[in-house]
Amino acid sequence: MLHDGQEPRSPPASTGRLSRRRFLQIGAVAAAGSTAAAALAACGESQIVAVEKIVTQTEIKEIPVEKVVTQTVVKEVPVERVVEKIVTVEKLIPPTQQSVTVYSGRSESLVAPVLAQFGEISGVDVRIKYAGTPALAATLLEEGSNSPADLFYAQDPGGLGAVEPLFAPLPQDILERSPAWGRHADGLWTGVTGRARTVVYNNRKFTEADLPDDMFGFHDPAWRGRIGWAPTNGSFQAMVTGMRAVWGEDRASEWLQGIKANQPIEFPKNTPQVAAAAAGEIDVGFVNHYYLHRFMSEQGESFNARNYHVRGGGPGALIMVSGAGVLASAANPEPAQALIRFLLSDVGQSYFVSNTFEYPMAPGVKTHPGVTPLDSINRPDIAPSQLTDLKGTQALLRQLEILP
Amino acid sequence: MASIPSVERLSGSFTARRSPPVGLTLLALAVTALLLLPVIYLGIRSFDSGTEAWQLLMRPRIAAVIGRSLLLVVSVTVVATALAVPIAWLLTRTDLPGRRVWTVVMVLPLVIPSFVYALVAGTALGPRGLLQQGLEAVFGVPELPSIYGFPGALLALALLTYPYVLLPTMAALRRLDPALEEVSRCLGRGALRTFATVTLPALRPAIAAGALLAALYTLSDFGAVSLLRYETFTAAIFVQYQSAFDRAAAAALSLVLVAAAIAIVALEARSRGRSRYHALGPGPRREFRPIPLKRWRWPAVAGLGLVAFATTGGPAAVLVYWLLRGLAAGEALLELAQPLANSVWVSLVAAAILLVVAIPIGVLLVRYPSPIARLVERGSYVGFALPGITVAIAFIFFGINLARPIYQTLVLLLAAYVVLFLPTTLGAVRAGLLQVDPRTEEAARTLGKSPRQVLWRVTIPAVRGSLAAGAAMAFLLVMKELPAALLLGPIGFRTLATVTWAAADEAFFAQAASSSLLLILVASLPLALILARRGPIGILRAAA
Numbered sequence A: 001m002l003h004d005g006q007e008p009r010s011p012p013a014s015t016g017r018l019s020r021r022r023f024l025q026i027g028a029v030a031a032a033g034s035t036a037a038a039a040l041a042a043c044g045e046s047q048i049v050a051v052e053k054i055v056t057q058t059e060i061k062e063i064p065v066e067k068v069v070t071q072t073v074v075k076e077v078p079v080e081r082v083v084e085k086i087v088t089v090e091k092l093i094p095p096t097q098q099s100v101t102v103y104s105g106r107s108e109s110l111v112a113p114v115l116a117q118f119g120e121i122s123g124v125d126v127r128i129k130y131a132g133t134p135a136l137a138a139t140l141l142e143e144g145s146n147s148p149a150d151l152f153y154a155q156d157p158g159g160l161g162a163v164e165p166l167f168a169p170l171p172q173d174i175l176e177r178s179p180a181w182g183r184h185a186d187g188l189w190t191g192v193t194g195r196a197r198t199v200v201y202n203n204r205k206f207t208e209a210d211l212p213d214d215m216f217g218f219h220d221p222a223w224r225g226r227i228g229w230a231p232t233n234g235s236f237q238a239m240v241t242g243m244r245a246v247w248g249e250d251r252a253s254e255w256l257q258g259i260k261a262n263q264p265i266e267f268p269k270n271t272p273q274v275a276a277a278a279a280g281e282i283d284v285g286f287v288n289h290y291y292l293h294r295f296m297s298e299q300g301e302s303f304n305a306r307n308y309h310v311r312g313g314g315p316g317a318l319i320m321v322s323g324a325g326v327l328a329s330a331a332n333p334e335p336a337q338a339l340i341r342f343l344l345s346d347v348g349q350s351y352f353v354s355n356t357f358e359y360p361m362a363p364g365v366k367t368h369p370g371v372t373p374l375d376s377i378n379r380p381d382i383a384p385s386q387l388t389d390l391k392g393t394q395a396l397l398r399q400l401e402i403l404p
Numbered sequence B: 001m002a003s004i005p006s007v008e009r010l011s012g013s014f015t016a017r018r019s020p021p022v023g024l025t026l027l028a029l030a031v032t033a034l035l036l037l038p039v040i041y042l043g044i045r046s047f048d049s050g051t052e053a054w055q056l057l058m059r060p061r062i063a064a065v066i067g068r069s070l071l072l073v074v075s076v077t078v079v080a081t082a083l084a085v086p087i088a089w090l091l092t093r094t095d096l097p098g099r100r101v102w103t104v105v106m107v108l109p110l111v112i113p114s115f116v117y118a119l120v121a122g123t124a125l126g127p128r129g130l131l132q133q134g135l136e137a138v139f140g141v142p143e144l145p146s147i148y149g150f151p152g153a154l155l156a157l158a159l160l161t162y163p164y165v166l167l168p169t170m171a172a173l174r175r176l177d178p179a180l181e182e183v184s185r186c187l188g189r190g191a192l193r194t195f196a197t198v199t200l201p202a203l204r205p206a207i208a209a210g211a212l213l214a215a216l217y218t219l220s221d222f223g224a225v226s227l228l229r230y231e232t233f234t235a236a237i238f239v240q241y242q243s244a245f246d247r248a249a250a251a252a253l254s255l256v257l258v259a260a261a262i263a264i265v266a267l268e269a270r271s272r273g274r275s276r277y278h279a280l281g282p283g284p285r286r287e288f289r290p291i292p293l294k295r296w297r298w299p300a301v302a303g304l305g306l307v308a309f310a311t312t313g314g315p316a317a318v319l320v321y322w323l324l325r326g327l328a329a330g331e332a333l334l335e336l337a338q339p340l341a342n343s344v345w346v347s348l349v350a351a352a353i354l355l356v357v358a359i360p361i362g363v364l365l366v367r368y369p370s371p372i373a374r375l376v377e378r379g380s381y382v383g384f385a386l387p388g389i390t391v392a393i394a395f396i397f398f399g400i401n402l403a404r405p406i407y408q409t410l411v412l413l414l415a416a417y418v419v420l421f422l423p424t425t426l427g428a429v430r431a432g433l434l435q436v437d438p439r440t441e442e443a444a445r446t447l448g449k450s451p452r453q454v455l456w457r458v459t460i461p462a463v464r465g466s467l468a469a470g471a472a473m474a475f476l477l478v479m480k481e482l483p484a485a486l487l488l489g490p491i492g493f494r495t496l497a498t499v500t501w502a503a504a505d506e507a508f509f510a511q512a513a514s515s516s517l518l519l520i521l522v523a524s525l526p527l528a529l530i531l532a533r534r535g536p537i538g539i540l541r542a543a544a
Helices: A013-044 A108-122 A133-146 A157-162 A215-219 A234-247 A249-261 A270-279 A290-299 A333-343 A346-355 A390-399 B003-010 B022-048 B052-057 B060-093 B099-111 B114-125 B130-139 B150-175 B178-186 B191-220 B223-227 B233-242 B244-272 B294-328 B337-367 B371-385 B388-402 B410-434 B438-446 B451-462 B464-480 B483-488 B496-505 B509-532 B536-543
Strands: A099-104 A125-130 A151-154 A190-202 A227-229 A284-288 A305-308 A319-327
Touching: A099 A108, A099 A133, A099 A333, A108 A125, A108 A333, A108 A346, A108 B496, A125 B483, A133 A151, A133 A157, A133 B233, A133 B244, A133 B388, A133 B483, A151 A157, A151 A333, A157 A234, A157 A319, A157 A390, A190 A234, A190 A270, A190 A290, A190 A333, A190 A346, A215 A249, A227 A270, A234 A249, A234 A284, A234 A319, A234 A390, A249 A390, A270 A284, A270 A290, A270 A305, A270 B114, A284 A290, A290 A305, A290 B294, A319 A333, A333 A346, A390 B233, B022 B244, B022 B337, B022 B371, B022 B388, B022 B410, B052 B244, B060 B099, B060 B150, B060 B191, B060 B233, B060 B244, B060 B294, B099 B150, B099 B294, B099 B464, B099 B509, B114 B130, B114 B150, B114 B223, B114 B294, B114 B496, B114 B509, B150 B191, B150 B223, B150 B294, B150 B410, B150 B464, B178 B191, B191 B233, B191 B244, B191 B371, B191 B410, B223 B233, B233 B244, B233 B388, B244 B371, B244 B388, B294 B509, B337 B371, B337 B410, B337 B451, B337 B464, B337 B496, B337 B509, B371 B410, B388 B410, B388 B483, B410 B464, B410 B483, B438 B451, B451 B464, B464 B496, B464 B509, B483 B496, B496 B509
Parallel strands: A099 A125, A099 A151, A227 A284
Antiparallel strands: A151 A319, A190 A284, A190 A305, A190 A319
């Protein structure tokens, strides 16, 4: 059995070292970057740069030929953010050989490190099957109670909603880690991270001020042929579900028809839309917020797209979750719960903040400094249970001839 | 009673009447059962949904989508065949410099996952892609015409599927009796007319088998058409899976795809007709004398170079660019040793299994034509025409309910690969066998050899080029296969294809580039071995 916090917690050395090393690496890279920049400036123009100070000391010792030269480089590194080092790590499970089987609809490239870290500190053998969220949901439905899976980790609320009947309720202490808007009303699943629906735009052509206040502003014929969307994408459909919930069926339909009339360019998913916005092939696209940060981490500030969270609010500024639930048929429910507990711990949440640029669910964990803070997004008040009716949304999209 | 039938036998029509060995029939039935699993599953699932799924089908949008799919299938097949046949001729019959290297390069597109190719094509040739950026810098071109939609999908799929036609055609060209063409030339026909009137008809079964594969691959593809934004029927199926409730609707739509596949297969069978093409008599086998290309030599090389650039060279350059850009930005690369090992050995084992299954069934098809044989053959195309995810989910259904011990093991995955890729190997084997004169085998029998000995010592050596082609195709297809590896593989099973997909899907371009470059590189090594030695038997002989 797992302990639930009554025993004294001791930070295992391995994790502490890991996160510290990571922290140091980040620091080193930042320092190297600004030194190089300063050196460049000093070479190019004959101006005095007061960044570097070289102190040369000469000491005469008993052997007069030897010269000891000490160089001290004093420089200020602009600090962009203060990373709070987390030292409390829960030792979750006694290191007997336990295993947990995870079906992860979230990509290996995003979540493998944090799942591996759980295995490392808990001693649990974490076995993971990665595939798309819809494919894994279909797999779970086929497998039913025979499923070898203990835990389903899904990309979007629609995926979780699809397999809801297969979940067992989560313990209260897990549910308390995420806000009410980010978990199932009866505690069948919980959000692990938050992602914002946003409008990605080409920032060489536009500033935020040029963009309409709300989603209906994109009905303006000025946007004809310049909008990107991905009607087959799960997150897009969740947004439409949100529109149906907040605006009602008619107004949601009106918005979709207006956009359709503007001849949007149809994409299969989010990533190519963000790329197309940056290339100027489209002006704006309806996407999730974190893809932009992924692109910028490979291509830098010169990547010509930015996110705009519609200032008028509404379902266009929806915050959704990726989430996880433990299956009722799980052979290893306890390590599965422990895994979710870890994902929602300060350590787990910090991983997502700094690596996937998503919003933390747990209180007290800070959002990535490059990402628009949740407080400054005018988001609608929607319960997650209102976002799971994918079937109704698909029927609407099909009725409007938006989906095949 | 004894002498008259034997005369008829020598006329070559006896084969139709002999009944096949029982073992062969049993094997064929077992394989048919395996091949039909997906269809049985689709039947069960779509039955669940009642009328709702069928109402879904009765919408104008669906009719439009079917029309677009068929348009793409026909266009891709025509372009792929038009590309493949001349290339096959250049590679087998002429004194083209570096033919062995070219052969490997020309077959490589088979290993490029269509989603990678489409991603690269969009990046490079998009309205404001890399090419446009270059042109803008030099000539000030603000935007290129869009490649998205039909032109892009046609380009990508034709370039990715022409090797399906190329491989069997090359094998057939190598097996053709040189005497046929020589006689035609002696009788005064020119090289071109000889090719058109003598060579081409003899190649027809091989070309048709390859064209069929290209057509069905196009029907089943999702990666390229979705990224290049051409909405086909598979897109409609995927939308159903997206809301996992609608497995029933997805199944109903998949059954329509099965019907389309059966229609295309029947069309090919009709085009094949009753004609038989095989060498006339067991005369001494000679090599063809290479036709000198003379002044066409370098234009031919340039043409092949262009195809190679469009299929592998250009994409590889874009991938290298992504890799370097990512590395410059400090991206971490993945550890690829384990996915690499998994990819290579699963592909090798799958290719071997496919060959072992395809040879006896090929013999059954060609030597003992019967309704059962036809059923196996037609059935084998169904799995190939279905999207991988549909076949994978069918195997989940049967695995979890009927075969728990092998569920999520490599056994089930390999069984799924037989269903997904059998026609590639079988088509090549059949095309090869059609060119072997049954009287050669008959002669071996009269000399006291058992049927098994005849198979090993006469038939298989005679078709080893075709076997190599079939095995090579299976190897490459398994190497890039995605949905079955993801859903049916053992927990934690990673291949180069799954790793590439995971990275590309989340815009980790540098990582996706490193694994797909490795995929292309690694695929070309065994390909070089198989093709250069003219078959696995050649390799065994060289080793002995």
